[in-house]
Amino acid sequence: MIDRKPSSSLIRDFATWEPMLRLLLAGNAERQAGPSARVAGRIGLHSWSPAMRRPSPPRGRAAQVEDMQDEFDAVRRVQSALANAGIDDLSFTAEISSTGKAVLHLLGPSPAVEPGIGTPHPGALILVEGALPEPWRRLPDPAPGAVPAPSADPALLERTLRERLPDAIGATEEEIAAAEARLGVALPDELKVLYRVTRARWEDWGDDYAAAARVYAAVGCELFSLDDLYVAGASSRYCRWEFAAMTAAVTAPDAAVQGLVGSPGWIVFGDNGGGDRLAVDLTPGPRGHVGQIIMLGHEDDIGAELLADCLLDLVAERPSARRGNRHDDRPPAVARVNTGNLRSVEAAAHADLEVLSIGVWDDEPLSLASVIGLPRLRTLTAYPGTLADPLEIAELTGLEFLELGPQEWRVLLDAGAVPRGLSAAAIEVRGNQDPLPIVAIANELLALWDRPRIIQTVCEGELGPVG
Template sequence: MADQRSRSSLLHDFATWQPVLRLLWDGGEQEQAAHSVRFAGRVGRGSWSLPRRRQSPGPGRAALADDMRDEMKAVERVQRALADAGVDDVAFTAEISPGGKAGLRLFGASPAVEPGLGNPHPGTLILVEDAVPRPWLHLPDPVPGAVPAPSADPALLERTLRERLPEAVGATEAEIAAAESRLGVALPEELKALYRVTRARWEDHVDDHSAAQRECVAVGCELFALDGLYIAEASSRHCLWKFAAMEAVVTPPDAAVQGVVGSPGWIVFGDNGGGDRLAVDLTPGPRGHTGQIIILSHEENIGACLVADSLTDLVMRRSSERHGGGADGDRPPAVAHVNIRSLPSIEAAAHPGLEVLHIGAWEAEPLSLAPVMELPRLRTLVAYPGTLADPLEIAGLSALEFLELGPDEWRVLLDAGAVPRSLSAAAITVHGTRDPRPIVGIANELLALWDRPRIIQTVLEGDLEPMARG
């Protein structure tokens, strides 16, 4: 086991953790006299999750910072140690005896493990270094017949913006050429016309604090400076593996926008004020126009929505009546959910184009994977604990790149030497408040199969009695 005694740093000093442990021990006061108590949690630089019941603020009153003052004070010491060590967060488990003897186990970060989602268990294991889910490798398809929309009118666009922004400082041709060189793509004529009117630099506004707002109103979005333009390739759309692996690229034949994660032809030039990015689309869908305006939602991992057929339409407040994309109603979905509220069986999900199978809450007999064993594109399987009749069937799924199972199912595969070697990433589903130690043990066994850096466990020991009340 990747285990070691305490190391020399504030994070690995028992005194750093003593206030947190005291807080948790006091919260379990009724049980202390009878037996040892065990706790598990996670502390990050900006947040924490502790197994502690907080007192209700009472009817008609919201919770206040004062209600959590003791908890915040205890956690602050650990957060300072995290910052000092250059670590984002740390998970822990602790066992405290009736007499106050405490054993603390810290689970260190590994470059091969994504952060957990607020609990003390490991996040997704990256088994192949720098691996990304298949949708993040999918480039847009060529659309040879795509042309600009009839409404695209660079001259009208420039004239309108000069009327709306008479004091704006425009970009020079040399500055536009420099932006094209940096991006590695020629800017469409409409985008050039926009930046010839205003290069949108904050310093150009001098002391006119309302200039940026006038610019926003004139264009129809929060405009990025010319040197802030960027290409929304897939790598710019960060997503945790366990969520990214659930996506699939789908572009119906009547779509205006391709259902890809990102594209070398998506030039981002603004924001809608809520974190969603506007881009000029040079790689449209089968029914789209070159240079159409799309919006990339910060709440979505893939695809984009059509906003306007051209930048001219955006500035002239003419929205598009076409749709951007969506599911192809003529084909079964590439992502299937089998559970008590969705598909009633794996047979109902199986078809040659299936890429992602998610087996969720299930009340009937455990399911067999036989209906999907020969599917050539099935790359993601997520199965809630207890839903599979025979976990060893997974060994026959030769194209899997991501697999998420419960601890017991992973134990079956590990003991049989049947973990699919095609995997690039894996995750362990944990329900309830299970002890993190065996879960970390399974994670380290999986990481070892790919010779990836393990989760280091640091053991600290100390006594809480010196801080006893009174």
């Protein structure tokens, strides 16, 4: 879908982009050798990816801001126009003739397309509105036999905390009930005890950092106020589709914590000071305890680490003896076939396989015959040129995410064989390919699901003779 009439918005004004295009053109001399040059990139409100040639600082001096002032000014000019247009991120490509005539294509945005990372090419295509990868839909398995840890003792916890925090202001029963109503879950006894001793509101400490530090020392974490408690469901862990689809929510038979993205039974009450969240776990794994304390790492998309068997153990600095004890002899749910891992698709195939990733390959293209019919296979990614017959994909009826190279997508599109059960898709681009053909394929895929296409706006201008 192409809009050839630039609107009045600054973002679609050629003058907005002219400094950027000049810098990109000057930054790659070999592009100027032919009859025309192509430059491309992506600019967002907080980042930009165009590769510009940056001047080297004088010998013996580190680079300074002023050394790159032209780049910063050009980027800010575009970012200001993005903000004015209410756009977070935009990719572009421009063809510049030897005479200096430039044809600029602005690509997107589309609400059905995630931005590419450091590239002008589109990211994941969301084919079904609101669709989430399977691990983000997974709910905890029931644990009917799970009980609190033997060391859990709400009465002792209360005495310990009151000795450490004699002047703290605790929450009323009405305030605790209001928190439970807001969260939609009853707080476990130990957590209620904690907030009866201190509701951890900053205003109660009178902006006294020392008082906050005393609470940290008493509890063993940066305690959230009762008003800031939240349930760490899957929605609290955002992840891009192309990464989320490559994970699997697997819980080992002897795991204390379920291998989930989130759970309605993970009640977050604090932080370790480094961005990792502490939660009371009401939906433990097969070998876990109700009310155990877990940590959700800020760099992790899935799972949690067991810290203590109960809140009293956390306060008493008694780490769980079961910490990190997980054994699973089952074949992995995520398999990677490439030059450094598995050397065949057959070696990856088993009944519980969920994700198959075919990466860089230096041998004959691979057949997918051995994974056809696997009941749980939901994700396939294949590096360009690695498949012997892309049409075999049509027989993988359970796929919800598919990432292929442009040529493989072309085969499926021309044959009308794109799996219609997909929720999302992606185009794997190798090297510095022109974004326009990639956007054209993306729009064909979006059209199959009647999703908003990537709009192309064309602007033309003059940069003057090149070279």
